[in-house]
Amino acid sequence: MLYLLRLFVYHAMENEAVVRQRFEIMERRLLKAIATPSMIATLVTGIAMLVMVPEWLKQPWMHVKLTCVFALAGVHGMSAGWRKRLITEPTFKSHKFFRVMNEVPTLLMVIIVIMVIVRPFVKQ
Numbered sequence: 001m002l003y004l005l006r007l008f009v010y011h012a013m014e015n016e017a018v019v020r021q022r023f024e025i026m027e028r029r030l031l032k033a034i035a036t037p038s039m040i041a042t043l044v045t046g047i048a049m050l051v052m053v054p055e056w057l058k059q060p061w062m063h064v065k066l067t068c069v070f071a072l073a074g075v076h077g078m079s080a081g082w083r084k085r086l087i088t089e090p091t092f093k094s095h096k097f098f099r100v101m102n103e104v105p106t107l108l109m110v111i112i113v114i115m116v117i118v119r120p121f122v123k124q
Contacts, residue, residue, distance in 0.1 A: 001072070004030050004079055005102040011086050012095040020090055027083045039076050042069075060121035068108045068115070075105055 004027060011023040046069065049056075056062045085092050114120075 001035055001076060001079065001105040002102065004035055004083075005098055005105065008079075008082060008086065008093075008098040009095045009102060011090065012093060012098055014090070024083075024087055027086070031080060031083060035076060035079075039073060043073070059119070061115045061119045065112050065115040068112045072105060072108045072112075075101070075108070 007023055007027050007030065011020060011027065014020050014023065082093070082098075
């Protein structure tokens with residue numbers, strides 16, 4: 001996800017058609033061959049984990065984590081839509097917009113890792 005959004009930054013800045021086509025290929029391959037299968041694997045293993053340890057669903061840290069996971073899945077879906085739109089309208093969003101959006105998955109992943117490692121809200 002991080003690299004895909006970075007590609008969008010470069011794509012939105014580019015003026016040459018040949019270079020845009022190259023970005024379109026890179027974006028498609030990254031999304032279809034890496035990002036989407038990774039998201040599916042993450043969701044399947046996450047669901048399996050919750051089936052094995054359902055008590056975690058009662059923990060506040062898990063609620064925060066799941067909220068961030070669903071938000072990350074939403075960014076993934078929006079990115080797929082942005083990729084299609086960049087093909088037809090390369091300037092529909094500015095490169096600055098994509099620079100900001102590039103930070104969203106990073107922030108979400110940091111929160112997810114903190115929730116899993118630190119498990120705040122758990123009474124020791």
